[in-house]
Amino acid sequence: GSSPRTTMSSEAHPESCATTAASDREARNKAQLAEALAEVGRLQERTKVANQERLRCLEATRQLKGSIRIMGRIRPPVQGETSSHVLQPLGAQQLQVLTEPRALLTERRTTSTRTSGCQSFPGLDQVDGHSQAMDSRIFFFDDLFDSQATDDEIFTSVQDELDAAVAGEAVCILAYGATGSGKTHTVTNLSHRAAVELERQASALATGGMKLEIRVQLVEIYNDQLRDLLAEGEQPRLRLSVSSSGSALLGAVSQQITADSNGGIAKMLGQVLRVGQAQRATFNTALNVRSSRSHLVMMLFLGSRDMNTGHLRSAGKLSFVDLAGSERLKRSEAVGERRREAQHINRSLSALADVISAKERRVAHVPFRNSKLTQLLQDALGGSGQCRTVVFVTLPPTRENLNDTLHSLQFSQRLTAIALPPLFVPVNVVNHTRSRDGPWQRLPSASMDD
Secondary structure, three states: OOOHHHHHHHHHHHHHHHHHHHHHHHHHHHHHHHHHHHHHHHHHHHHHHHHHHHHHHHHHHHHHHOOEEEEEEEOOOOOOOOOOOOEEEEOOOEEEEEEOHHHHHHHHHHOOOOOOOOOEEEEEEEEOOEEEEEEEEEEEOOEEEOOOOOHHHHHHOOHHHHHHHHOOOEEEEEEEEEOOOOHHHHHHHHHHHHHHHHHHHHHHHHHOOEEEEEEEEEEEEEOOEEEEOOOOOOOOOOEEEEEOOEEEEEOOOOEEEOOOOOOHHHHHHHHHHHHHHHHOOEEOOOOOOOEEOOEEEEEEEEEEEEOOOOOEEEEEEEEEEEOOOEOOHHHHOOOHHHHHHHHHHHHHHHHHHHHHHHHHOOOOOOOHHHOHHHHHOOHHHHHOOOEEEEEEEEEOOOHHHHHHHHHHHHHHHHHHHHHOOOOEEOOOOOOOOOOOOOOOEEOOOOOOOO
């Protein structure tokens, strides 16, 4: 028989083999882990470089396009309306407006003390199938969308602004125009597509170890007073705090939105906006059976946080603003309380233009405090840091609304004249353009009948 030593050695051999195999597996696992961590480090470095490049590209687009952009959108005819062809796009930046001589005369009587900021010249034009002498006026935009433009095309034009907000800038997208011109439709569709894009970006950031945090506040400004549209029951006391780092609305309900919320980011933000619009102050006027009597402001606070360290990498703000319909008091037949509402609306819109004008002229005092609207949007309007503002001027296509359309265009012309670098035209060209090339001559800025 075998000796005890031999027996013990043979019994211990399998245990020794198992220990060796386990050690080998552990070594391989450590090597694989080290390799994986090294790959993660390389990917994080590549992500960092790509992010820096993306920020450089965003800054380049801001320098090229300017921090303030004025966009025009012609609303398609709704049921019962017929497009009269009084608004004729001339390319992607110019809009020709045809007015009858009598209408032009009326307009000139009310604007005898100011210049229109656009070219006017007579000619024969086809309007509603009739050849007649018309007056043609040209207005200019950074981008102009005709009535055939889709909501997807509109959103594509502000994609850079959304990316900038995620990257940490303060961005504001406003819709301005006469009541019934399509402002609410434009803001609603832009905010929906922005929510879908934010959901996509949240997923992309998650793969790189980042979490996109979203908080939303929804308020209206009615008669220059703030009202929380997400508050249940009694209205909270809101206080607007403005500092060098931006503006904050204290006391307002702030709802957290996450990718794993019920239905995702797009569905949750859609619900928030529907709740707010249902509570918004509206009233019947001679121009619209449901005229908005307040400015609606939806503010999205966007933060990118490192899931490993908990460090907040960037904090931006994206605001969507559905401005109350600008209106002429005689046409809207507003009296009493409705008239007071209209006066508050028009004053706040004038204050908005005054702020943009002051910022672009680099004056020492910018009148943010003249309106709750400009105070609330101070960070996006240039109060501090990097910011961008996009104004969509919505235009109805009918001749019946032409006076209100011209009023909106005069407002946009004022913004265009102050928001962009000086516009010059060749001396021998009657119709000035927005091109920045060639020999130029300075044109007068537009003014506005507030």
